[in-house]
Amino acid sequence: MTSVREVMTPGPVGLPEDASLIDAARRMMEEDVGDVLMFSEAGVRGIVTDHDIVVRGLAQGADPNTTPIHDVATESVTTVQASESCDHAAETMREKSVRRLPVVEGDEVVGVVSIADLAPDLP
Template sequence: METLLGAIIKDKHDALYTVAPEATVKDAVKAMTETNVGCILVMNQGHLEGLFTERDLMKRVVHQGLDPTTTPVRDVMTTEIAVATPKMTVGEAMALCTHKRLRHLPVYEDNTTLLGIVSAGDLTKWAIQDQEHTIDDLTRYIYGERA
């Protein structure tokens, strides 16, 4: 059985790293660097307004020559966000990320409660674990238990 995103979120136990929309790019980058994440949630009064990613930094700030000390995150964040549910499988989430060219996927319960965020790296890790379990099961089926 393929792993559900709910299991990944429970296993991660990561805090949700956030900034306000009026935070500067420099503040967002500092938070991302200190927490070693490639994406930070832009939240306004408990609601997700966007994501600020390393890609946003490169394309919308550095490439455009904007000053990170004065540019608010709201001006350069990604606002078209695909979301997932905890009942979505790793394979379904990977297909969504591939189709929409995403690296980060917020996971919502009932379209109202933000549970966490999964990255392409998280999905790859779990897909590999699922495949390893399948290989082990098939090997045991074919060759029997090893002593």
């Protein structure tokens, strides 16, 4: 049984909730990832994907230089434990209709697992 820890992308990229859409897009480009975690003083508050920036932001007329990521983020974040099986992560993604999950060990976010990480050989 393969664990999420074995396939996740470690060291998740995060930004403060008031960072702009352009800040998020640039970080995604620099880090070659499709998401950033949104942090507040209390910890992880949400996740923003490249899809969120385009569909919830740009397509709605948002100015990418001034619109904060909290305007497009998914705030009810579902997580998965690093020790869980990849099958469990895939089932969670199906149930929640998401393509990425922050990976935690206890209360600490240690990575992100995507659907592509779980099925790397699919086209």
